Amino acid sequence: MLVSVVDIILLAFLVVTALAIVRLRNLFGVVMLSGIYSLLMAVIFTLLDAVDVAFTEAAVGAGVSTVLMLGTLSLTTNQEKAPTHTRILPLIVALVTGATLIYATTGMPRLGDPNAPIHHHVAPRYINESGTEVGVPNIVTSVLASYRGYDTLGEVTVIFTAGIGVMMVLGRRRAKPKPGEKRREAAEDGKAEDAA
Amino acid sequence: MIHHLIPRVVVKLLIPFVLLFGLYVQFHGDFGPGGGFQAGVIFAAAFILYAMLFGLDHAQRVFPAGVISFFVAAGLILYAGVGFASIVLGGNYLDYDVLAHDPVHGQHRGILWIELGVGITVAAVIVKIFYMFSGRGRD
Known part of the structure; x- marks a missing residue:
């Protein structure tokens, strides 16, 4: 209650x-x-x-x-800027999507239902065997780090990629070239002249 | 820059405990809630707190941007390296059973190292993104 x-x-x-x-x-x-x-x-x-x-x-x-x-x-x-056009269409899209999602929840098993499909695939193995197979008291950790170690490696790669992406987008703030780059350009110019 | 005296004093007292809690979450994740991801975020949060109150220059004196970039990759390499180590020792990729004399001990060892890799990469990426954002408005 x-x-x-x-x-x-x-x-x-x-x-x-x-x-x-x-x-x-x-x-x-x-x-x-x-x-x-x-x-x-x-x-x-x-x-x-x-x-x-x-x-x-x-x-x-x-x-x-x-x-x-x-x-x-x-x-x-x-x-925030004031909207320039009416927002009827976005409202309709949001309402329809929300109604669909709420309708979909009626087909879901009740919270904590022991007969739900999610409790019958690999979950019994994790709950019964992880104590002897992995020996870590926190089952979440043994699933994430051991049984699904591959997935977690993928997640870390995603985080790494996100960091690299931000570095690529925001990192280039120097307009003037560094001395090293200038030298390389000069060397390339020299090569081009040699080729000519 | 405004001299925020009270927040500075409080944060100075608070940061060691936040870092200690980060380490606890990192290495106690096998036994309670938590793990590398949460620990990395807590570690980065302590650092961001410091950088917000004492300025980016002070923060970058502790952790220069180049060192952070190194750690961004180092954590992922550590994780992938555990996988290769288990191949070298005769198992499948990321099969921790072979990392020690008995499988359960090997699992413990493997989880410890990969969680450390996750923590390092997450903390470094978040601090790096913060550096990128807050360093941008200054020039």
Whole structure:
């Protein structure tokens, strides 16, 4: 009973925060509210016993991405431009998508249902055998790091690639060439002259 | 730059504990919630906090941008290297069973190293992105 009251209050706060994000024109406020949204999400994940996910959501969603958004705001303006055209079509698209998703949830198994398909594929093996096969008390860690080690390697590669991408886009801020580059250009010029 | 005295003092007291908590999350991830990803983010957050209050120049004196770029790649190479180590020792790629005399011990060892690789890359990428963003508006 108490748990469902807490759930309802948290979800209500989530909806209020989301509506405030949509209504607000001040982007500084939007960034702060999206941090709050992530923090509320982290609390909800904790209530769903997904502590590892909650941890990540709190650290990344509420912490680091807020800082990065603020960094972006300091480079741009913190006031959203007024819309130039009507927003009927986007509203319809959002409503239809939302209605489809809500309709789809009716086909999902109930939360915690032991007969749900997800509890019958590899989950029994992880729960029964990981203690003897991997020997790590936290099953989440043994799934992520050992059974699905390949996937986690892929995830780290994605993070690495994201970092490289940011370095490529934002890293080139020197307009004048470095002395080393100048020398190389001169050498290439020399070669071109030799060829001529 | 405005001299934020109270936040500076508080953050100076707070940072060692944040870093310690990061290490705890990194190496205690086998037993409780957490792991390399969360630890990397916490480590980077402590560092970003320092850079925000004391300026980018001070932060880059502790961790120069070149060193961060090295760690961005080093974590991923460490992870992939564990995979190659298990091939060399006669197993499949990322099969930790062969890393020690008995499989469970090998699993522990493999998870420790790959989580460390994840933590290093995540922390370095986040600090690097922060450097890129906050260094950009200055010139």
